[in-house]
Amino acid sequence: MELETQPKSPGTGGGRRSFLWKRFKKQKVLHLFVGLGMIYLLIFAYTPMFGILMAFKDYSISGGIKGIFTSDWVGLRYFDEFVHDYQFGKLVRNTLVLSLLKVIFAFPAPILLAIMLNEVKHMAFKRFVQTISYLPHFISWVVVVGVSYAFLSADVGVVNKALMAMGFTDEPLAFLTSPNYFWGLAVGSAVWKEMGWWTIIFLAAISGISPSLYEAAEIDGAGRLARIRYITLPGMKGTIVVVLVLTIGSILGGGLVGSNFEQAYLLGNSINNPTSEIVQTYAFRVGLSDGRFSYAAAIDLIQSVISVALIFSSNYIAKRVSGSSLF
Amino acid sequence: MLKSQRQKDFVFDSVIYVVLFIIMLTMLYPFYYVLIASFNKGSDSLLGGVYLWPRNFTLENYRVFMDDPKWVKAFLVSVLRTVSGTLLGLLLTSIVAYGLSHRDLLFSKVYFTVIVFAMYFSGGLIPYYVVLRSLGLLNSFAVYIIPSMLSTFFLLIAISFFREIPAELKESAHIDGAGELTIFFRIILPVSTPVLATMALFMGVGQWNSWLDSAYFVQSEELRTLAFRMMEVINKSNSPMDSLAVANSASAGVTSFSLQVTSMVVSIVPIICVYPFLQKYFVHGIMLGSVKG
Numbered sequence: 001m002e003l004e005t006q007p008k009s010p011g012t013g014g015g016r017r018s019f020l021w022k023r024f025k026k027q028k029v030l031h032l033f034v035g036l037g038m039i040y041l042l043i044f045a046y047t048p049m050f051g052i053l054m055a056f057k058d059y060s061i062s063g064g065i066k067g068i069f070t071s072d073w074v075g076l077r078y079f080d081e082f083v084h085d086y087q088f089g090k091l092v093r094n095t096l097v098l099s100l101l102k103v104i105f106a107f108p109a110p111i112l113l114a115i116m117l118n119e120v121k122h123m124a125f126k127r128f129v130q131t132i133s134y135l136p137h138f139i140s141w142v143v144v145v146g147v148s149y150a151f152l153s154a155d156v157g158v159v160n161k162a163l164m165a166m167g168f169t170d171e172p173l174a175f176l177t178s179p180n181y182f183w184g185l186a187v188g189s190a191v192w193k194e195m196g197w198w199t200i201i202f203l204a205a206i207s208g209i210s211p212s213l214y215e216a217a218e219i220d221g222a223g224r225l226a227r228i229r230y231i232t233l234p235g236m237k238g239t240i241v242v243v244l245v246l247t248i249g250s251i252l253g254g255g256l257v258g259s260n261f262e263q264a265y266l267l268g269n270s271i272n273n274p275t276s277e278i279v280q281t282y283a284f285r286v287g288l289s290d291g292r293f294s295y296a297a298a299i300d301l302i303q304s305v306i307s308v309a310l311i312f313s314s315n316y317i318a319k320r321v322s323g324s325s326l327f
Numbered sequence: 328m329l330k331s332q333r334q335k336d337f338v339f340d341s342v343i344y345v346v347l348f349i350i351m352l353t354m355l356y357p358f359y360y361v362l363i364a365s366f367n368k369g370s371d372s373l374l375g376g377v378y379l380w381p382r383n384f385t386l387e388n389y390r391v392f393m394d395d396p397k398w399v400k401a402f403l404v405s406v407l408r409t410v411s412g413t414l415l416g417l418l419l420t421s422i423v424a425y426g427l428s429h430r431d432l433l434f435s436k437v438y439f440t441v442i443v444f445a446m447y448f449s450g451g452l453i454p455y456y457v458v459l460r461s462l463g464l465l466n467s468f469a470v471y472i473i474p475s476m477l478s479t480f481f482l483l484i485a486i487s488f489f490r491e492i493p494a495e496l497k498e499s500a501h502i503d504g505a506g507e508l509t510i511f512f513r514i515i516l517p518v519s520t521p522v523l524a525t526m527a528l529f530m531g532v533g534q535w536n537s538w539l540d541s542a543y544f545v546q547s548e549e550l551r552t553l554a555f556r557m558m559e560v561i562n563k564s565n566s567p568m569d570s571l572a573v574a575n576s577a578s579a580g581v582t583s584f585s586l587q588v589t590s591m592v593v594s595i596v597p598i599i600c601v602y603p604f605l606q607k608y609f610v611h612g613i614m615l616g617s618v619k620g
Contacts, residue, residue, distance in 0.1 A: 037423030116347055156375070
């Protein structure tokens with residue numbers, strides 16, 4: 001490093017190899033530090049990746065890690081079985097609809113909130129709204145579902161009590177136990193939970209826009225809406241594209257706009273199952289609950305392949321269309 | 328002309344303030360409602376109409392909660408995993424990030440490829456389960472801590488933060504004869520409060536809220552977390568089968584609903600307590616992550 005006491009004369013000594021070795025020795029503590037992380041990733045990230053093999057094999061849990069390599073190949077049998085599963089159509093539809101609805105509603109919400117917050121001139125009010133709006137991000141899905149229960153259930157729910165007291169309905173509405181309401185419930189709670197959080201990033205993007213642009217526009221007679229349309233939104237474009245790419249890439253997992261799995265698992269029940277059962281909850285049930293490891297691994301694999309394909313293609317399209325991209 | 332512009336602005340501002348006020352209420356009221364419901368007599372809450380303050384004030388819900396060894400144990404497990412998981416996670420993440428923050432580190436390209444690849448690809452739940460099982464981590468307290476000690480996301484945030492620390496700080500310590508460990512613990516960590524606080528908040532909240540690992544990897548009743556127990560009681564009353572089941576019929580007026588809201592308050596309060604102190608850090612922290620990640 002910079003602390004070489006004797007100047008090194010180039011061209012002498014053992015050449016490049018021993019030079020590298022010297023540098024490595026000098027950095028050995030650092031390599032030890034990094035090495036810890038590499039070993040960790042090897043165990044907890046890379047070994048499971050080899051486990052993908054079990055989707056193509058007749059794996060039994062008694063085989064342990066070694067069994068991943070030693071069990072018999074069955075080719076695409078489990079993939080075939082999943083595609084012909086009587087629930088396949090329902091699972092794919094529910095997964096896609098839930099993910100799409102979340103992109104449609106949960107992705108624009110923080111952009112709108114950021115734009116509105118940017119128009120607020122009372123700093124104290126702005127900061128207060130902001131602080132409150134990202135609080136739900138830190139609350140677990142379990143609590144969010146508990147809150148939904150307290151508000152929406154047929155017997156104790158505040159909403160039903162209020163609707164009946166005001167005479168809007170005679171019977172309590174079965175928000176939590178009817179297939180008709182599940183998608184609205186899932187998307188609504190995802191927006192509620194994550195809207196404020198993603199606002200942070202969009203507000204940061206807005207704060208990077210030069211104030212002189214707004215001043216110039218004002219002199220030219222642009223009203224507030226015109227300024228939002230021609231200055232604020234174009235100024236956020238790069239960030240919007242990056243967040244959109246991220247959102248689409250993690251669409252199947254629910255990623256940025258709330259975990260699909262946790263929602264479907266916690267808000268799902270035997271009655272709303274026709275709309276609430278998704279690929280992930282199904283994989284969980286047949287995998288860890290029923291012990292069909294290879295079958296569940298195959299279902300998992302299909303899903304992650306689609307996710308990776310989505311993130312690369314949306315990134316490619318974003319780069320082509322707008323010039324901004326994630327990588 | 329000027330006047331109508333001002334009128335337009337007034338309408339525009341009013342709409343924005345009203346909308347923001349409504350958003351704020353919808354974010355705040357659920358928390359408030361859960362709080363008052365936890366102080367209201369359970370059987371009375373079922374009648375409805377409790378909107379603004381407890382109608383039938385009682386501490387019975389909290390008494391039942393604290394008298395139940397199941398809840399107390401779950402609370403303790405959650406506290407223990409949050410504290411130890413956060414500390415160990417911070418330690419490993421910052422050590423590895425410190426090494427990687429040196430731009431002249433040999434093989435750093437290889438190291439970063441390993442990290443970024445692990446960020447985008449994963450084996451999925453089932454192979455992960457098999458690995459944890461082979462390591463003997465299933466059904467132990469360690470399964471809460473060890474597998475979550477290093478996340479690639481935090482690693483990248485910490486690296487970009489460490490890179491902003493002036494190199495002179497390290498150089499002068501080197502000249503004074505300090506080794507990497509001394510530099511790391513005595514110089515780097517103390518000046519890294521913002522990023523450490525950000526990571527501590529995220530790791531801590533993640534640990535505190537986690538119930539999935541308790542559901543997946545643990546069977547022992549002793550090791551259940553608060554979030555898991557809450558999930559159990561919410562899921563049970565949410566299922567159409569027994570929506571009115573009384574949790575503990577021996578105690579006056581306590582229902583499964585009032586026990587739920589009480590456990591929710593117990594799980595939210597610690598987060599609300601640390602949140603204001605760490606808030607100023609994490610806004611900066613998430614920005615670092617979003618720009619470089």
